[in-house]
Amino acid sequence: xxxxxxxxxxxxxxxxxxxxxxxxxxxxxxxxxxxxxxxxxxxxxxxxxxxxxxxxxxxxxxxxxxxxxxxxxxxxxxxxxxxxxxxxxxxxxxxxxxxxxxxxxxxxxxxxxxxxxxxxxxxxxxxxxxxxxxxxxxxxxxxxxxxxxxxxxxxxxxxxxxxxxxxxxxxxxxxxxxxxxxxxxxxxxxxxxxxxxxxxxxxxxxxxxxxxxxxxxxxxxxxxxxxxxxxxxxxxxxxxxxxxxxxxxxxxxxxxxxxxxxxxxxxxxxxxxxxxxxxxxxxxxxxxxxxxxxxxxxxxxxxxxxxxxxxxxxxxxxxxxxxxxxxxxxxxxxxxxxxxxxxxxxxxxxxxxxxxxxxxxx
Amino acid sequence: xxxxxxxxxxxxxxxxxxxxxxxxxxxxxxxxxxxxxxxxxxxxxxxxxxxxxxxxxxxxxxxxxxxxxxxxxxxxxxxxxxxxxxxxxxxxxxxxxxxxxxxxxxxxxxxxxxxxxxxxxxxxxxxxxxxxxxxxxxxxxxxxxxxxxxxxxxxxxxxxxxxxxxxxxxxxxxxxxxxxxxxxxxxxxxxxxxxxxxxxxxxxxxxxxxxxxxxxxxxxxxxxxxxxxxxxxxxxxxxxxxxxxxxxxxxxxxxxxxxxxxxxxxxxxxxxxxxxxxxxxxxxxxxxxxxxxxxxxxxxxxxxxxxxxxxxxxxxxxxxxxxxxxxxxxxxxxxxxxxxxxxxxxxxxxxxxxxxxxxxxxxxxxxxxxxxxxxxxxxxxxxxxxxxxxxxxxxxxxxxxxxxxxxxxxxxxxxxxxxxxxxxxxxxxxxxxxxxxxxxxxxxxxxxxxxxxxxxxxxxxxxxxxxxxxxxxxxxxxxxxxxxxxxxxxxxxxxxxxxxxxxx
Numbered sequence: 057x058x059x060x061x062x063x064x065x066x067x068x069x070x071x072x073x074x075x076x077x078x079x080x081x082x083x084x085x086x087x088x089x090x091x092x093x094x095x096x097x098x099x100x101x102x103x104x105x106x107x108x109x110x111x112x113x114x115x116x117x118x119x120x121x122x123x124x125x126x127x128x129x130x131x132x133x134x135x136x137x138x139x140x141x142x143x144x145x146x147x148x149x150x151x152x153x154x155x156x157x158x159x160x161x162x163x164x165x166x167x168x169x170x171x172x173x174x175x176x177x178x179x180x181x182x183x184x185x186x187x188x189x190x191x192x193x194x195x196x197x198x199x200x201x202x203x204x205x206x207x208x209x210x211x212x213x214x215x216x217x218x219x220x221x222x223x224x225x226x227x228x229x230x231x232x233x234x235x236x237x238x239x240x241x242x243x244x245x246x247x248x249x250x251x252x253x254x255x256x257x258x259x260x261x262x263x264x265x266x267x268x269x270x271x272x273x274x275x276x277x278x279x280x281x282x283x284x285x286x287x288x289x290x291x292x293x294x295x296x297x298x299x300x301x302x303x304x305x306x307x308x309x310x311x312x313x314x315x316x317x318x319x320x321x322x323x324x325x326x327x328x329x330x331x332x333x334x335x336x337x338x339x340x341x342x343x344x345x346x347x348x349x350x351x352x353x354x355x356x357x358x359x360x361x362x363x364x365x366x367x368x369x370x371x372x373x374x375x376x377x378x379x380x381x382x383x384x385x386x387x388x389x390x391x392x393x394x395x396x397x398x399x400x401x402x403x404x405x406x407x408x409x410x411x412x413x414x415x416x417x418x
Numbered sequence: 419x420x421x422x423x424x425x426x427x428x429x430x431x432x433x434x435x436x437x438x439x440x441x442x443x444x445x446x447x448x449x450x451x452x453x454x455x456x457x458x459x460x461x462x463x464x465x466x467x468x469x470x471x472x473x474x475x476x477x478x479x480x481x482x483x484x485x486x487x488x489x490x491x492x493x494x495x496x497x498x499x500x501x502x503x504x505x506x507x508x509x510x511x512x513x514x515x516x517x518x519x520x521x522x523x524x525x526x527x528x529x530x531x532x533x534x535x536x537x538x539x540x541x542x543x544x545x546x547x548x549x550x551x552x553x554x555x556x557x558x559x560x561x562x563x564x565x566x567x568x569x570x571x572x573x574x575x576x577x578x579x580x581x582x583x584x585x586x587x588x589x590x591x592x593x594x595x596x597x598x599x600x601x602x603x604x605x606x607x608x609x610x611x612x613x614x615x616x617x618x619x620x621x622x623x624x625x626x627x628x629x630x631x632x633x634x635x636x637x638x639x640x641x642x643x644x645x646x647x648x649x650x651x652x653x654x655x656x657x658x659x660x661x662x663x664x665x666x667x668x669x670x671x672x673x674x675x676x677x678x679x680x681x682x683x684x685x686x687x688x689x690x691x692x693x694x695x696x697x698x699x700x701x702x703x704x705x706x707x708x709x710x711x712x713x714x715x716x717x718x719x720x721x722x723x724x725x726x727x728x729x730x731x732x733x734x735x736x737x738x739x740x741x742x743x744x745x746x747x748x749x750x751x752x753x754x755x756x757x758x759x760x761x762x763x764x765x766x767x768x769x770x771x772x773x774x775x776x777x778x779x780x781x782x783x784x785x786x787x788x789x790x791x792x793x794x795x796x797x798x799x800x801x802x803x804x805x806x807x808x809x810x811x812x813x814x815x816x817x818x819x820x821x822x823x824x825x826x827x828x829x830x831x832x833x834x835x836x837x838x839x840x841x842x843x844x845x846x847x848x849x850x851x852x853x854x855x856x857x858x859x860x861x862x863x864x865x866x867x868x869x870x871x872x873x874x875x876x877x878x879x880x881x882x883x884x885x886x887x888x889x890x891x892x893x894x895x896x897x898x899x900x901x902x903x904x905x906x907x908x909x910x911x912x913x914x915x916x917x918x919x920x921x922x
Contacts (some may be wrong), residue, residue, distance in 0.1 A: 126825045225664045271789075271791065273783055273784075273787075273789075273790075274788075276776060277784075277788070279771070279772060280780060283771045284768055284770060284774060285759075286765055286766050287766055287769050289728075289748060290766050291748070291768075291780050291784055292784040292785065293749075293784055294747075352771050352772070410560070
């Protein structure tokens, strides 16, 4: 009898541990969406092998779309999580910054001619240049936030407004087109590998950030600054530097997504590229149960959150929700998810379950 | 009500969860008097003011006002204002981007129609009658802080206030501005306004006040005409120590004897920061425990903050072990082996959401640098070690520090700094708001560290604690170092008379 009860309590405490884990809500949502799709229309999970125009084997299906587009979001979520944690605010200029870094990439590849026969520079060089530019714009945002103490949303509103014009100006308002097939490898498929490349890039980014969080003090210092700036300063940290650093890292993420985005279409559309992507990236952070007011963060939860957002978008597409109405549907689901994963609600929930437990004992 | 009395508070009780903040306090204010309300931290001054102005409700007690039958009910700041009780706070609560006249009349006009001309002439009249050097159409932020304060007062007075509360109005003013403010206060006194003056500056109390009410630990100590309460008496009443307390015996602390020819661990000359302290000299030797003492707001914390580089250092030279060092930010101080446990534990000490373990390793981790994190195993080992050493009561080392009790939070912060193995440890109010047992633990620890060769500067509001632990006290008054006591001079009477200054 006693052992039975002990087993029961250890099982329930194990269950509580799972529920309390920050990854629980995004994972549960993912599961819920999957079950919903399974019941509504199992063909959602169909993956078929076909051949693309270049004759390479490629996988296609809704799950592959999620893996593909969700990866862009996951990469941005990494940077956005750090910015949120350090500054207690968000960067809304991400989409515009992607336009800039994509434009720089094309400019370096094309040189002065907007339709070059051959690439004017190696792709790696062009990518590195776009990284530097994106990081500089990140630093610009960071300096406004950290040194001039401007609200992050307001500070990044500047680049949000001006970014796409700057992107157009970089290429003299022309639309360069790359004809080199190997350039498409980053946004589409590498010949012989049927899984979309962005997923591999995202995995590489996750591994890198995982290593960085392991071998440096980035996590501890960012959290400390986000939770209590004044204490952090008295512990010898430089809060302003940490904040700028988080924006610079986000800049690097932006450059990677910029590469994927322009590689997908081998050209750029300044006003449409990565439109509203910042909102999805912020949602991914919130969905991961990270407080948007900064402080403690869980990187894995944010990344899962990114794929959940994409899962939701794709599900809505699948059910023929008109693209105009899509944001409204998404908003309803997102409000629910964000409210459930908000720290205050989680605390209320855990205190409620504690009360229930007490009653049970009584 | 008797003649001359404008405000009478009787038997006021206020209870916060777990704290009996006001315990039957009486307060009487007469017409045309400036009445100082004095008390150390936690005495209940601001609670009393907040009950009077309707910010807090009261559990028990009555408030009477001149011209009102029976006890008055004050449920909100608006009620208080309607009854003629106005407050001017240390921080200006007016709108800096509006004109002086607009600020005078904001929220007081009826209807939507505003007669601008009348408002301006009216304001001009008030400003002139009170001799305030400002124009009605001038933007408020273009006036000096003192003038802004005076305008806030003028606004209060113009709203027919009978009771004017000035809550630390002089903290951000320089001497000339204070003089101007005092002139205004005296003018108002002539007009019959009763003024409650809350301040930490003793000199100012004796310059301008007629009467003093002293509070301590939520209780009324007494009300005294200023002439009958010499400074030393005032200080002893505020601190709750009798002057001729014969039980003033020095305790565990050993007489510190300096080794011959030894250079001080830290030596500061003419150090001054942007926190408003006067330049000061300071030194501490190896294995010495000394302290800064003075009333709240006397500048004792600002001095140690200047040493640690926590405030912006404006001038002065610092030597460590005889070598010149430049300390312009906390990290510089840490690299030189200085550790600082700040006064405001909640805002400057703990990183609330982080675990006890992360809070312990933080400072040492910063010193080690960005690319050398402790492994999880190392961090756990360190945390276990210090939790045991200081007997920190915590559910586990992963518990967020904010869920610990105040005393245990303080021990964690102490552990954080001990782990940096400092040569010189500064403890600013380490025992405030923590239980007696922990207090004694910390005092003992300080003496033990000193005997092992660490130099410690100790600041506490409790005088007997200071005398028990320190072998030398630097005494501060009104942001100046006014004396240094050691050896036989280190007793309560002497310390209090030095804090009080020349008995005028």
